[in-house]
Amino acid sequence: MREAKMIFDTDHALERRQMRRKLSIWRIVAILSLILLVAVAGYSVVANSPDLKRNSPHIAKLTIDGVILGEQRKLDLIRKLEQSDAVKGVILSVNSPGGSTSGGEAMYEALSKLAKKKPLVTSMDGIATSAGYMVSLPAERIFARRSTITGSIGVIFQYTDVTKLMNTVGVEMRAIKSTPLKAEPNPFSKRNPEAEAMIQRMIDDSYQWFVDLVANRRPFDRETTLKLADGRVVTGGQAVELQLVDELGGPETAKDWLIKQHDLSADLKVIEWKPAPLRDDLPFGLASKFLSKWVPAPLFDLIDTRKQVGKLDGLVSVWQAQKSEQ
Missing domain, CATH: 3.90.226.10 (2-enoyl-CoA Hydratase; Chain A, domain 1)
Incomplete structure (x- = not known):
């Protein structure tokens, strides 16, 4: 009985030793595979x-x-x-x-x-x-x-007049200014001809500069440029x-x-x-890079465009198709 038990213990010990060897081999294979995967990925990143x-x-x-x-x-x-x-x-x-x-x-x-x-x-x-x-x-x-x-070819400055809307809702905006042209034009006050004349002078100055650029770079004189620079x-x-x-x-x-x-x-x-894409500038840049693999690119592009339009201010040189009135 004792002899049979010893034989069983010996066989059990041998089996456990063999299992350990197999596990060690698989661990080595797994580690080597991981190293190889990292190496291939690293090469791909560097190569591209x-x-x-x-x-x-x-x-x-x-x-x-x-x-x-x-x-x-x-x-x-x-x-x-x-x-x-x-x-x-x-x-x-x-x-x-x-x-x-x-x-x-x-x-x-x-x-x-x-x-x-x-x-x-x-x-x-x-x-x-x-x-x-x-x-x-x-x-x-x-x-x-x-x-x-x-x-x-041209320059534009736009602002909104909301005085009629404010009168309708019964709201009045008051401002105490150092001079009449400070913070003009103001969407909350009535049209100010003097302020509009000031803006027009700014537009004219930038427009003439734009015309000069075109005249200097294209094969025609300034007079021809002015004819073409009518917007x-x-x-x-x-x-x-x-x-x-x-x-x-x-x-x-x-x-x-x-x-x-x-x-x-x-x-x-x-x-x-x-x-680098704008999304890399977002907080948690690594997370945004990960999300960009799953979130459709047009969505990120829409966010980028919204940001750009929000920053557009001052004198503008942009073309916008206007809706026709019905």
């Missing part, structure tokens, strides 16, 4: 890193879309393009109705500096009006689709006839022209340069 791709000679693509605000992160990106030895040329893709006049000015100045260092061409997409047209001007050549909407919008086809745009075509046409004109290698790849 924008910074790594930007180190080899290429043609950079810079996109300006939506409302133009002269955001610092985009201005910084343009400065990096200017300083990069790997960038042999730049295709500026514009799809914007415009934005703040000061934002367009900041972008225009940054792109003008870039154009002195790198060959720069503009490819207009669906719309490039007002400040969107302004930022296209520093390019050596401007391309547009036949159906592109462009033009709308009109035109198609890409019309813009070519009016010489507001040089040629019909898209990004590929712009690339071919850039390569031929500057004797660049036809093997150069086009690599898009873009700043």
